[in-house]
Amino acid sequence: MSRVTLREVAERAGVSTAATSQALNGRGNLRPETRERIKAIAVELGYIPNKHAAALRSGRTMSVGFVMADSTTGDGRRALQRAHQLNALVRACAAHGFTVTVLPDSRPDLLPGAEIDVLYFPDPADDRSVLRAAAARGIPVVANDLYIAGASGLSVRTGYDAAVRAGLAHLEATGAERIGFLVDESEVPRDQIGESAYLAWCAVRGRTPLVARVDAGRRRLAREVRDLLERGADAIFAFCEEGPEIYLQLEVTQAVIPRDLQLIALCTNDCALNTRLGVTHVCVHPDLAAQAMFDALGGVVAGDGPQVIDLPWELVAGSSTRSPAVVAAQSSKVP
DSSP, X not given: OOOOOHHHHHHHHTSOHHHHHHHHTTOSOOOHHHHHHHHHHHHHHTOOOOHHHHHHHTTOOOEEEEXXXXXXXXXXXXXXXXXXXXXHHHHHHHHTTOEEEEEETTOGGGGGGOOOSEEEEOOTTSOOHHHHHHHHTTOOEEEETSOOOSTTEEEEEOOHHHHHHHHHHHHHHTTOSSEEEEEESSOOHHHHHHHHHHXXXXXXXXXOOEEEEEOTTOTTHHHHHHHHHHTTOSEEEETTSOHHHHHHHHHTSSOOTTTTOEEEEEXXXXXXXXXXXXXXXXXXXXXXXXXXXXXXXXHHHHTOOOEEEEOOEEEEOOTTSOOHHHXXXXXXXXX
């Protein structure tokens, strides 16, 4: 079935295409009865506005540029993370009638030929040449965990650092004194943000950091967990997201959870297994960054910035950590 055009609506209504456009877009000085008659005819014919045609008339392209780092090809974990980010952006763009244009971070020379309304920069570790080129051309920029100071800039804080601080504060409130931190041995910015938050937290409180690094294949996961226990950890923050596996490993040790050892894990995807096992976890939602961009896109394009958006996160308490209230009650009984 062919698409109903604006001209067909105008012919049925007996008015010009200009008057029809004004009626359907709430513009002009048409009489109210004429405007309503045109709208009714449009609905009757099944007319659907062509967003792309309207965008071209207004100078917009209805496309978002996505920066893809060349360096992700040699790092499986970064490639997977970038694939999740791109997939979330594609879904959000499709829901809003936009397309996605992928740009290599090492090719700012491609930007002049890329017809985009906004540039999405998902990873602060990428080459920023494209970002700088976009800012110089006046193209609005949206970036994860990177402050964009320009008027057409949006900074999306994914919440990893806030989630780490919340998890550590929870363990501190439950009486943990030596908190070990499990993190992936990669250069993914997410891991760098999480570890930096942990080290800063330890420094402020005068605590000795206990960091263990997990390989991409998770072959050393059990060994690193044992190493933390041997170094005297009475709690583990699994920033590497392996809460369920670590929980099952700890259950076969002499340690009693949560009396002898507490566990809290980061979670970005399916947290259902953590919940079923009773693993305390902090959930962050980086996949919401693309939709957050669209929620603020009008202001970004209009140059109302700089703007900052914080993505949601939450701490879900389980049985792998003690209750802060119980710890406080026990402390009050100590003479």
